[in-house]
Amino acid sequence: MTAITFAKAFRRHVDCPDDNVDGATVGDALDDYFTRHPAVRSYVLDDEGSLRRHVTVFVDGDQVDHRCGPATAVGDSSVIHLFQALSGG
């Protein structure tokens, strides 16, 4: 199982509890999470299913490259953190 946890910026807008999910890659793990918590999908992915430009994913502390992020391998005890970019205004 892989643990997924969201930064508080997400939690303000949508119910996205920490959860443990299945999947050998980031993409699979997120898919499993979205199956359990479907309202969260549109906050992380755009209409085309791509990671939103200003959402960042870390696996065990390493930031995932957006272009190949979904294919990034995760292990049984991995932790996926989702954060948002910082912005002005």
Next chain:
Amino acid sequence: MSDILIGTRKGLFRYRNSAVELVDFLGIPVTVVLRDPRDGRIHAALDHGHFGIKLHRSDDDGATFTEASAPVYPPRPGDETDPVRGDDVPWSTSLIWALEAGHPDDAGALWCGTIPGGLFRSTDRGDSWELVRSLWDDPSRTNWFGGGYDFPGIHSVSIDPSRPETVLVGISCGGAWRSDDLGATWSVTKGMIADYMPPENAEDPTIQDPHRLARCAAAPDVVWCQHHSGMFKSTDGGSSWIEIRDVAPSTFGFAVAAHPKDPETAWFVPAISDEVRVPVDGRMVVTRTRDGGRSFDAIGAGLPADNAWHLVYRHGLDVDETGERLALGSTTGSLWVSEDGGDQFSEVSNDLPPIACVRFV
């Protein structure tokens, strides 16, 4: 007396009983808001930025909101790129820029304009949305481009009260388009002139930047347009446009409102120019015609006359159903209201977040 809903950079507010109150979404940009007059449901479009656009709705006059379906584009064909920049054209809603109720005879219908240029229609009061492919698939879409945003957007959707199947939409920058069959087919309207293009392209109807369209409800063939390059008027339901020239202090601006009963009366909010988007001489005014556009007066007693550097966005001006009450909201967070068609304004607040839209409800 009707309320005013105020969508701002940091939440949805309301002017009710002579006071401003927070409705919801504190800290979140509210790009457009609609209260459907047929059922009272309030629809609020949010731009979370990082987390995308969302639609929320309230069936209890704004006391509580729930997230509803947002317009979602169908899958993008793999080969569509911007013809100039070579970027992928996003088939993904980046902003909700127009929300309108359908004609009273068009039960349950809602229209939604978006960036990157798609028009969506709901037939179930917003439970689901479908991209209007007839417009999105028009071959001219490759000519459209963004104005102020990277991609084009639909900001005006005007239903003809006298013809339930007639819809006029404004696209920045893709011209104004009319459908007489509820969106099954479209024709681009003619007569606008773009001075931001080479002379040979200036009259191309598919690259025009109408900033805002406003129709007279009682005489729906009369439509006013504030365009990037000036002011225009149509007397044939938007099919063709005539430029209105020589209006002091400026013909540049974003907002326009049409009197709901008097087709001779409309209001615009001028700024210096494309390059300098502030009031001329720092004096905030509204320009009003009462003779069909032949002449205009710069009015606005009660608006700040010195060192006023406000801009009013395209949804920042509204008139109520009587034609007497005006609401004017600026990007610097000021809101003014007039009770007499603009002869006299009173200041409601100088302390709101930047205002995107005001709407009498």
